[in-house]
Amino acid sequence: MAGFPYAEEQRASINAAIVEAGFSTGEVWLRYFSLSGEVEEYEVEAYLAGLIPLPPLECDLLALAVNEMVDDLPPRRRARFCDDLVRAHSASEDDTEQ
Amino acid sequence: MDSFPLSSELGATLGRIRGLTLTQETAQHAVDVLAQVAQETTPNAIGAGVSLIHDAERTSVGATDALVRTADDLQYSLGEGPCLAAWATRSPVTVEDTASDSRFPAWSVAADAAGIRACFSVPLMRGRDAIGAMKVYSTTPAAFDESDRTRLRSRSVAASALLGHVQTTDTSTRISRELRESLRSRDLVGIAKGIIMQREGLTEAEALAALTARARSTGIPFRRLTAEIVNGHGTSEGSDA
Structure with missing residues (x-):
């Protein structure tokens, strides 16, 4: 399974994304499994801990699972621009005039 | 793929993941x-x-x-x-x-x-x-x-x-729903892989790599992408290249 030179960097990035989002290994594994992941939860946990390598395709599926879970998280609140507010208020005034 | 676990084993696995003794x-x-x-x-x-x-x-x-x-x-x-x-x-x-x-x-x-x-x-x-x-x-x-x-x-x-760990009707219903959804999703990926393999003459691993690459480049969630391919709406590799 050796050969991919940046395997450790990928593992660290997957693990960091999981830790930062606060996902459990179980929920990540379930998503990975539903994306046709072949490796068991126990081995995924060992991989994330840096104990065993996984084939590159499985690593990519795991990354895809984690990224989709991150995308599913509720977005953070965004700030509004001046013209957003002007437009929003003029639209509501138009509504009341009609 | 032929080593697919029995659904009862999967149910137990999912229960363990959820911290429940089933x-x-x-x-x-x-x-x-x-x-x-x-x-x-x-x-x-x-x-x-x-x-x-x-x-x-x-x-x-x-x-x-x-x-x-x-x-x-x-x-x-x-x-x-x-x-x-x-x-x-x-x-x-x-x-x-x-x-x-x-x-x-x-x-x-x-x-x-x-x-x-x-x-x-x-x-x-x-x-x-x-x-x-x-x-x-x-x-x-x-x-x-x-x-x-x-x-x-x-x-x-x-x-x-x-x-605190005992199974209630509520949790068993939820787990079997999650299990069904997960298996359905996995099934769709399998079918989509088969379609891509046949259509583009790829091996199973190549087909999966092609699918993940497409999900990444389009930003479409993997489940939706595979469902679209299975339902015949997915574009072939040639049309988005």
Whole structure:
């Protein structure tokens, strides 16, 4: 399974994304499994801990699972621009005039 | 792919992931057994009961006899009593004598009329949440001494640990739904892989790599992408190149 030179960097990035989002290994594994992941939860946990390598395709599926879970998280609140507010208020005034 | 696990194994796996002990035992069976344990622990009790409480509603109740059941039912119909108080305050409640205790007036009068004189109830805690109450009753006032109370409190810790992990109808429904969704999603990926393999002359691994690459470049969730391919709406590799 050796050969991919940046395997450790990928593992660290997957693990960091999981830790930062606060996902459990179980929920990540379930998503990975539903994306046709072949490796068991126990081995995924060992991989994330840096104990065993996984084939590159499985690593990519795991990354895809984690990224989709991150995308599913509720977005953070965004700030509004001046013209957003002007437009929003003029639209509501138009509504009341009609 | 032929090493696909049996769905019962998957159910157990998912249950473990969710921190639940999945057995054939229902919550009802567990509270019945624990009520028995509470009574055997407390020789001075004429009966014992265990209730699981959620949002001040009793979801399961185990009782060693009809009198206990009556005393327990009264609490929920009257909306007051030592077990509800133990659950709500998360601390043990002792009623030495229903004939003189004034904290739960309606319940005390009704329990006294039914023959119950003393009650000791401990909350069942899971972390900081109260999940129910364990209680012993007696027809004799002041029937429970400090050693009875200490024993029941220590039993309640074990009971809480068990009940906190027991399967309820709710969790088994949720798990089987998650399991079905996950298997359906996995199935779609398998079919989509087959379509890509056939269409583009790829191996299984190449097809999967092509699918993940497409999901990344388009930003379409993998499940939707594979569902679209399976339903015939997916574009072939040639058209998005």
